[in-house]
Amino acid sequence: MRADPALVERGLVVEGVLGAGGHSVVYRARDERHAREVALKVLREESRLESAAERFAQEIRVAAGLRHPHILPLYDSGVLADGRPFAVMPVAHGEPLRAVIDRGPVPLGEALRLVHEVGEALTYLHERGWVHRDVKPENILVESGHAVLTDFGISAPVDSITRRSSPQHVASLWNAQRFTSVGSVVGTLPYVGPESLFGDAPVHPRSDVYALGMVLYEMLAGHLPFTAESAATLLSQRLEHPLPPMAGMRDDVTAELDAVIARATQADPEQRFASIGAFVAALDALPTPGGLAARAVRRRTLVALVLAVLAIAVGTWRVLAPVYLDPDRVVVADLSNDTGDPVLTPIGTVAGDLITAALSREQGLEVINATMSLGSRQRPRLPAADSTLQRATRALVERAHAGLAVTGAYYREGGQLALLAELIDTRAGEVIGAIGPIAASPTAPERGLRILADSVVAMVKRRGSARVPALPTAAPPR
Known part of the structure; x- marks a missing residue:
């Protein structure tokens, strides 16, 4: 990447590429004014579509007002000479939670700790009037054993629920082929609650409760509960089948923990925990794995x-x-x-x-x-x-x-x-x-x-x- 006046003004010197996503490239850069290594996220030249640019700008707007130990901070932002926006952030030295899960099921204690930390970050976000809407392992970094939440590009202001989105109504919309492509859905399908598939659905923190519940399930099982090649098939599976229990998959997952995760991932948002805090509190209230096993009593x-x-x-x-x-x-x-x-x-x-x-x-x-x-x-x-x-x-x-x-x-x-x-x-x-x-x-x-x-x-x-x-x-x- 060539030197740009906006970067020179900030004392930023690009040293190499850290990674690339669908619409952006992340460079390793040296912040000479503050003598530190930073990550420079820049919108791709070929991704100047209005939707991609707006998502990038939204990420900057939301992240600029957040200061939390489990949220990746924003140092600075600006616009290059060619009109592309950029953001300056710390270099994350950990790895995505996706890489952790790909190695196999996560130990129970570690999984609960990571969910607790992401839950703290989401509670902080919700209290400031935003819903993340894209909670998934790819957007959670694990750094020195701790979780860091990233990517606020499709975050939206909290909007009060004005009507109830029933599973039957969601299914009817799919049958009418209202949604014809994955790209029309906001979020990542396996982690999106059915109510979020409405184009005009009100935004509510319960959407993040659903996603975090799915992330916890995936960490413990090593895979998602439902998989399908099409969004319609995935939705049908979710509406017609309960979450497969994990109590029989691994010894340290109990029926009580299964019940908490099942409630967090209910298809009907009104049947979920009302907040991330309530979800995390229910997890915290569970006895330790040893205690769960020790207190089994015959009916x-x-x-x-x-x-x-x-x-x-x-x-x-x-x-x-x-x-x-x-x-x-x-x-x-x-x-x-x-x-x-x-x-x-x-x-x-x-x-x-x-x-x-x-x-x-x-x-x-x-x-x-x-x-x-x-x-x-x-x-x-x-x-x-x-x-x-x-x-x-x-x-x-x-x-x-x-x-x-x-x-x-x-x-x-x-x-x-x-x-x-x-x-x-x-x-x-x-x-x-x-x-x-x-x-x-x-x-x-x-x-x-x-x-x-x-x-x-x-x-x-x-x-x-x-x-x-x-x-x-x-x-x-x-």
Whole structure:
């Protein structure tokens, strides 16, 4: 490449070619003003089509406003004498994630770490109003073991979803041959959510959730779940078949991890995690591979185990301090998720909220939702009765002078959930009554949860003789 006035002005001396893409060439250059090696990305002479030039300009616009450890930064940009735009960036000394995957499946710990780091970069991008739209192994660099996200050429501003794009509607558009070539699709097909195949589809971060889920699947399996020669065939496979589970492919991939990836890559965007942060949080909530293997419990013993654990934990609710405990004050804790599936954890939160709401409608009762009062939405998994949060909940019982506490758990029973709840006398540390198991659907648990909440209300009404008396050593709170 010949010297150009714009490069000379910036003290840039081209030393060789680092690589080339479809529309650009990347040169190795010396930045003499700052005594550093840089990468100089220049639009190809034969790629001055409006679309290619606009994509290059978009990449510069987006990257110019980003500063994140897992995003390749932009040092400078400009226009050559012949009108072609260029960008100045650091030289990436790592390799594309594609090269890593091509050598075989990625170790679980490394794959989760890389997804976590890309997730941090995407969350940062989304918070600034942009969706990447082309998350794939080719656009993720692995440098010194860490992920760096690149290529913002087709990034677009976040646009609120104004309508739902159903899988059936996507399929009908394909049947009508609305899309006739891969080039008409924005993004790289195996990583593009079906909703992105609409020419007028609103842009949403869930598109990046889908792509990152596919990248994680590919890292762990060593290949994509679906492959096809045409976009229409690929889409048909995605809409008609669930994601093939990996739990049988490798020992360290569990059904819980499969479930998280399956949710991230749902064909319907509304069924995915609402954000990259939620996806990463679900991955972070999974136990370690060793822990996953060690905690396998046969279903026939699960009911007894949960009930036994609840019985053991009841004693931890006993308040030993000489305080007045009001029999009409109730602390409600979220139900513990004992299914082993972190995707189902929000059900415990909803249960706590419904029980709180149902009890609050009863005259003469004062109800405290433990997790809301403690500024947390995650109840500790039993049997961690001495965990920090459960100790804080017991402290809340004491501070609130609550004579009653509601706790419980849920677990899988075949294809259903089984819900359990107990009403506890916090002064004596004894169970006043138990409810369940009540059956509930994992995908639509509302009916079962409402039955559970109504049953808790009925049990509180019946407590009668179990009311907690005031201690003679302490006066009621004013």
